[in-house]
Amino acid sequence: MLLNEAMFYLLAAMALAFSLLMVTRPKAIQAPIFFCGALLAIAGIFLQLGAEFLFAMQVLVFAGGIAIVYFAALLYTRAGEPKTKSARGRRSVAGALLAVVVGAELCVAIYAGRASLRAGYAVVPDRNMETAAVVLFQHYLLPLEMISILLVVMMIGAVIVSRGGAE
Amino acid sequence: MVTGPSDWMVVLCAVATLAAVPLLTLCVCTLDRLLQTRMRLRFGGKGISFVSAFAGEMASFRDSVFAEAAPDDCEPLWTWGAPFASFFFALMGLAILALGPLTHLADLSTDLVLVCAAGACSGFAALLSGTFEHGKIAAADVFRAALKFIACDTAAVLALISAALLAGSLSISEIAQAQWERGAWLVAFVPIAFAIYMVGSACGAQGASLGAFLHDDSDRPASGNGVRGLLFIVGDSINIVTIAGVAAIVFLGGAARPLARYHDRLLGTSIELFDALPAILLLVAGAAFLRRALRERHGAADFSQSVPRTELVASALCLSFAILDGGALLIGHSATAVANGVFWLCAKTLACVLMLLWLRIAADAVRFAQWMKFAWGFLIPLALANIAGAAIAVALRQSLAWSPGWTGLVTVGVALATALLLVRGRKERRLELRAARRTDAAE
Amino acid sequence: MISPAYYLVLAALLFAVGLAGVLLRRNVLVVLMSIELMLSAVDINLVAFGRMWNSVDGQVFALFALVVAAAQAAVGIGIVVLFFRQRPTADADEMDLLKW
Numbered sequence: 217m218l219l220n221e222a223m224f225y226l227l228a229a230m231a232l233a234f235s236l237l238m239v240t241r242p243k244a245i246q247a248p249i250f251f252c253g254a255l256l257a258i259a260g261i262f263l264q265l266g267a268e269f270l271f272a273m274q275v276l277v278f279a280g281g282i283a284i285v286y287f288a289a290l291l292y293t294r295a296g297e298p299k300t301k302s303a304r305g306r307r308s309v310a311g312a313l314l315a316v317v318v319g320a321e322l323c324v325a326i327y328a329g330r331a332s333l334r335a336g337y338a339v340v341p342d343r344n345m346e347t348a349a350v351v352l353f354q355h356y357l358l359p360l361e362m363i364s365i366l367l368v369v370m371m372i373g374a375v376i377v378s379r380g381g382a383e
Numbered sequence: 384m385v386t387g388p389s390d391w392m393v394v395l396c397a398v399a400t401l402a403a404v405p406l407l408t409l410c411v412c413t414l415d416r417l418l419q420t421r422m423r424l425r426f427g428g429k430g431i432s433f434v435s436a437f438a439g440e441m442a443s444f445r446d447s448v449f450a451e452a453a454p455d456d457c458e459p460l461w462t463w464g465a466p467f468a469s470f471f472f473a474l475m476g477l478a479i480l481a482l483g484p485l486t487h488l489a490d491l492s493t494d495l496v497l498v499c500a501a502g503a504c505s506g507f508a509a510l511l512s513g514t515f516e517h518g519k520i521a522a523a524d525v526f527r528a529a530l531k532f533i534a535c536d537t538a539a540v541l542a543l544i545s546a547a548l549l550a551g552s553l554s555i556s557e558i559a560q561a562q563w564e565r566g567a568w569l570v571a572f573v574p575i576a577f578a579i580y581m582v583g584s585a586c587g588a589q590g591a592s593l594g595a596f597l598h599d600d601s602d603r604p605a606s607g608n609g610v611r612g613l614l615f616i617v618g619d620s621i622n623i624v625t626i627a628g629v630a631a632i633v634f635l636g637g638a639a640r641p642l643a644r645y646h647d648r649l650l651g652t653s654i655e656l657f658d659a660l661p662a663i664l665l666l667v668a669g670a671a672f673l674r675r676a677l678r679e680r681h682g683a684a685d686f687s688q689s690v691p692r693t694e695l696v697a698s699a700l701c702l703s704f705a706i707l708d709g710g711a712l713l714i715g716h717s718a719t720a721v722a723n724g725v726f727w728l729c730a731k732t733l734a735c736v737l738m739l740l741w742l743r744i745a746a747d748a749v750r751f752a753q754w755m756k757f758a759w760g761f762l763i764p765l766a767l768a769n770i771a772g773a774a775i776a777v778a779l780r781q782s783l784a785w786s787p788g789w790t791g792l793v794t795v796g797v798a799l800a801t802a803l804l805l806v807r808g809r810k811e812r813r814l815e816l817r818a819a820r821r822t823d824a825a826e
Numbered sequence: 827m828i829s830p831a832y833y834l835v836l837a838a839l840l841f842a843v844g845l846a847g848v849l850l851r852r853n854v855l856v857v858l859m860s861i862e863l864m865l866s867a868v869d870i871n872l873v874a875f876g877r878m879w880n881s882v883d884g885q886v887f888a889l890f891a892l893v894v895a896a897a898q899a900a901v902g903i904g905i906v907v908l909f910f911r912q913r914p915t916a917d918a919d920e921m922d923l924l925k926w
Contacts, residue, residue, distance in 0.1 A: 228836045239847035247856045265873045267885045272493045276500035282899045289903045293916040311849030319842025326834045345492040348882045370897035377904035
């Protein structure tokens with residue numbers, strides 16, 4: 217049990233640290249590295265919550281796919297790095313303040329509603345993957361098919377958009 | 384702090400995996416060097432022995448570690464972070480294999496996908512660090528290698544999925560268990576999937592691009608030097624071992640012996656014939672090595688001194704393992720199962736490692752455009768046809784309970800139809816032939 | 827088991843950090859990455875609630891959100907690449923014209 221909590225704190229600290237680094241480092245080319253690290257920490261949180269399939273998908277799709285695509289896009293658009301300093305000034309402070317306020321508000325809401333949060337089962341039951349597959353294909357078949365169509369539309373759209381529209 | 388005994392076992396297993404990493408790296412690198420020499424890619428002729436290849440590999444490691452570490456104009460986070468990331472992911476894949484199918488300590492129900500994810504991330508990290516070589520961004524090479532990697536890895540994962548469909552689980556341990564119960568290796572049912580997996584993995588992960596760089600002494604790029612280069616090589620070797628391990632367990636049955644259903648006894652004893660096979664094979668191998676050693680000692684004078692030594696050591700190892708296995712046979716059934724299981728798993732993994740290394744070397748001759756056409760036009764459609772066939776087979780056998788004969792017929796028919804539909808190139812070739820015939824007729 | 831409140835707080839903090847990234851960064855691709863971070867934070871929320879109610883629906887919903895995030899990443903990057911071809915910049919402050 218103590219190992220469980222230690223792992224949670226470690227993963228949470230990693231996720232927060234990497235995401236803060238990603239948001240604050242001025243060099244844009246470093247952002248995908250920290251993004252990847254944050255996603256892996258989040259994948260660890262999924263594993264801890266007992267979502268094994270989601271853990272695998274997060275590592276495979278997010279960390280191994282999306283982060284790589286972002287890195288490739290950053291390499292491609294590297295010539296457009298801003299040479300002038302940011303002229304935002306007060307808008308930056310307002311943005312940071314807004315983010316802090318939203319975060320604080322969410323934490324207050326969670327604290328206020330903590331009485332209605334139950335513990336859930338202590339040990340994840342076995343055959344989590346099978347249960348998820350059964351539920352996905354029996355109860356959520358329509359959303360699954362719609363997601364597939366969305367992916368096909370996305371692929372066609374990405375090809376058309378990156379080709380430049382009318383040629 | 385209350386941690387049960389299983390937690391300590393997990394830690395012990397992790398430490399053992401970490402300790403095994405250098406040994407595995409050295410084995411894989413030496414085998415790679417041996418194969419390259421055999422295939423005439425580097426100097427050494429055909430007489431190179433294991434020991435001299437080993438010595439050569441250690442020398443090149445030593446040279447590379449003390450060479451210049453990193454190019455000047457590079458992004459330090461990437462240039463130093465990528466080798467560590469690649470090594471970390473490779474180690475993750477090996478740890479999943481060690482904790483899951485090998486010791487059954489932490490069986491995850493999605494082992495297979497995780498190992499593939501770890502391998503993919505490791506390959507990507509290794510590829511992406513090559514973007515900052517020689518002071519400028521070598522993005523074009525990296526993108527090309529990345530595209531090749533994505534295509535080949537997709538085909539490999541699809542091939543794995545068809546095997547998982549037949550076994551009914553994504554957990555490697557359960558796939559091995561299903562093969563044990565069925566008494567036949569999965570490769571007997573989906574041989575094409577096995578071929579696609581080997582070709583896709585060998586020519587995908589760090590295939591001809593970085594791996595070839597790293598193992599060629601004469602022309603190491605900047606990313607191959609120093610501790611970074613060492614980490615890349617280690618990560619690459621661990622990846623090869625992991626892929627070979629997955630292939631051995633998923634397709635070749637892991638610790639299961641071949642022909643598990645035949646229980647013929649050995650000459651009036653209570654030992655099954657195929658249980659005694661490892662001991663017999665090891666005896667034969669040991670005798671062969673001994674004969675080669677003795678013969679070459681009396682042979683030509685200008686063989687290097689190390690040749691007989693290697694053969695003697697090899698024969699001694701084989702004979703001692705044969706004695707151990709024979710002892711296990713005599714002790715009883717459980718000891719036999721353990722000893723034979725270890726032998727079969729190691730033999731199959733070794734065979735797969737050799738096959739992967741050979742495929743990787745042979746894939747160097749293929750151009751990038753040919754690879755893209757091959758992977759997208761042939762490998763992936765074939766893998767999809769495999770999945771279709773496996774799905775039909777499972778549905779017919781389990782849900783509708785058809786007989787094996789009819790199931791096999793319909794499966795093969797559906798798979799062939801899907802393959803013919805999807806595999807590109809047939810229509811183009813037909814059109815080309817028609818155009819050629821037309822021009823011939825016009826002339 | 828750890829109370830779900832911890833996971834919810836983590837998700838809230840990650841969401842806030844993502845929001846800060848969207849508002850503060852100039853590079854459009856980093857903005858897109860921060861949006862993905864916000865989506866991942868929501869995934870943590872979903873899975874934590876799923877575990878709380880002992881059902882697997884949380885994971886399934888999170889899977890759908892993951893797929894949508896992947897689709898958004900692909901199309902978003904396509905648009906950025908297309909824009910980069912017209913004007914060689916990936917700076918959000920310079921993408922201020924509706925037509926070019």
